Amino acid sequence: MHPVLCGLAANPALPAELIDRLIAVADTAVDSALALRPDLSHVQMVALASRADDTAVQLAYVGRLTAPDVDPVAQPRAALALLDKRSGRPEWARLFAMDPAVEHREKLAACPGLPPDVVETLAADPDVRVVAELALWTTADMAARLASHPHAEVRRALAANEATPPAVLAMLVTGEGLPPAERCLVCDREATPFVHDQECSLTDCDLPPGASCDGSHESTVHDMQLAALRNPATPAGAVVGFADHPSMLLREQLAARSDLPPEVAGRLVDDPDAGVRGELAENPSIGDAQIRALAADHGYDVRRRLAHNPRVPLDVLDQLAAEIRISSHPLPRIAAASPAEVEEMARSKNPALRMVLAERRDLPNGIRDALALDPDAKVVKSIARHPGLSEAQLRAMVDRHRVRVIAKVAANPDASAALLEDLAGHEPPGHKVFREIARHRNATAPSLLACLASRDARSLAAGHPALPPHVMVELLSHDDWQVAEAAASNPSLPPAVMSELVPGR
Structure with missing residues (x-):
């Protein structure tokens, strides 16, 4: 990487003729910086795309390349990027569906709006990674069909797909109505029972740390349950039973759900793990009783996370601000405060509450000016960035x-x-x-x-x-490459200096 050339590539004042010269000598890093320029001509963009596959992909994703600019055989990744943006050609999808490169079929499976025949081909792909990728992004109809797929990895992907029908998600979680999965990535490769070493030293091993299978595909099932709990389309009734599950990760994700029934929230308030209670504390769906119980919880990070709950009552927030260190960044409850509540907080005797109020940037002038005179330095630090101060x-x-x-x-x-x-x-x-x-x-x-x-x-x-300008020129040779690159990107750098820096005159 050449820092000065990278800086010039990003310089908004770089003359058009120097852009052409820079394209001719650029390396991958410079190409990437040039691709971000809004003033590139179509010819310049095509020239950049032809030099490096990564740059072509970058230009395709930002809409600077179109289908006529890309050869899918010579630039498969750029063509797949256009398909991902719904800008590619249907015949490309059919070409990639039969591509011997698994990574190309896998990328294709994530693209939206594929022709139905291509979707059918991908659903029957011999490599489970391709089918799992399709399951992660496919439509409701195909998701319902793939739910009975014999491979647990496909079911795990379906559990994360928000287009998967709620009834299907419930079946994936409970197992009711579906035949048992026959395989997982672990038993595909290892004799069971097997537990993958957390510190596996094999460079070609792509099993997740701790992945295990004793015939029940337990680690993949666990990941499927976790994905279903994260999925807002999963019915609450299908997951409330996880409140007593031995997996802390599953209970944490349950505690974060916005559709958590009150009785389940009440049980999770007493969960033995502070991480679970912390997730619950930040959940805006919990009620006043749970909020006040968690306000007295001294578990790690529970009360700080409760302060970030947008529904925390102001009296509880006042108590929390007095007892714990709260981030000076705007809190959701403060941002939603009514004009009367803002006035009340500005008069609070608690400087920590005045400090978090002062982080708002839309305060009435009178309150802003009063907080600017606050005797507490941390309040003044918060208000100091407020626009409108003289x-x-x-x-x-x-x-x-x-x-x-x-x-x-x-x-x-x-x-x-x-x-x-x-x-x-x-x-x-x-x-x-x-x-x-x-x-x-x-x-x-x-x-x-x-x-x-x-x-x-x-x-x-x-x-x-x-x-x-003379200082910028001196900094071009600075030992710190970030300084040199920043100086080269400075729009006030003299054009004559820019021209001297670009080879090819």
Whole structure:
């Protein structure tokens, strides 16, 4: 990979004639960067696609290539990408359905809108990986037909498919109405009973760690049950029995279901595993009784996850904020608070609750301004990025709380160039302040030069268009490849310098 050429490939100011020269000398990494450019001509896109299969796939998926641009024999992956986007030709699907390469048939099986005859061919494919991939994405009719497939891997895939009819999903979970599965990936390859080593050292082994079969295909059945529990189309009545299952993973997934009956939620509140109770705590379908019981749960992460439940009452959230460390990111319940609740929280005596409220970016001006004057630094840090704050308010925050808030003040979209320059020279320097300045639209040359002294901010500053051009040129030869690439991607890099950097003049 050539960092400077990669940077130039992404530079929005790169002249059209240099794009042609770059295409002629590009490697795979540069091709990939060029493929993201919105200003490529059709000729340039076809030229890029012809050079590397990965680039052709990339261009196909973003809609820059069409069927006439692709030869399915020479570029099978690009053709499959177009089929996946419903932009390929039906005859391609028939070609790939008989392709000797299993990976091509498997990819085809995941494509939507295939001709019926192709679907039938894939459903009868001799390789179970192809049939399982079809089962994962197919329509309800074919899913119902595949439910009695003798291979457990196909049934596992069906259990994850949201198009599988609910009645079929129930049969997969309970086993009622279906013949037992005859094979799984484990007993296809090993004499049973067999348990795959968690630390298997075989480089050509693709069995999952811990996969096992004693004749009942137990690990695949477990994965099928897990997939069915994750599938919102699976009827709740078919899965409530997992509340007492010995598998913690299955109970966790049950606890996360949005259609969880109240009586089952009540049983899971007392589950011995904190992970299960944590999933339940974050579930918006649980009732007030479960929420209040979990608010007193000291199991690992349970109360923090309860704070992220969009239905947690404000009095419970107030209690949680006072007792545990809550993320400063916006909480769903705070985002949904009514105007009256917002006013109530702004007057709370609990600074942690005021802090999470301050993360909202749509606060009324009066509440925003009151929180900007809050005596608690963590509240001010949360409000500092709020748009609409004046320069005087931002400077007052720094005067009162100094290094504790300067990074957040620097992240305010309305921070002026003069303020950013002052923050860049603040003593002591604040943690992360240089990164915020280096990515700010109002940053000027003096503050960006200060950012170059920070290892964490250097590459961001190198790509900022306000950096002096002579500094960009110096950074092109920087020891850190990320800095060199960022400098080359800078739209303010002089065109003459760009031309010198691209071979082929």
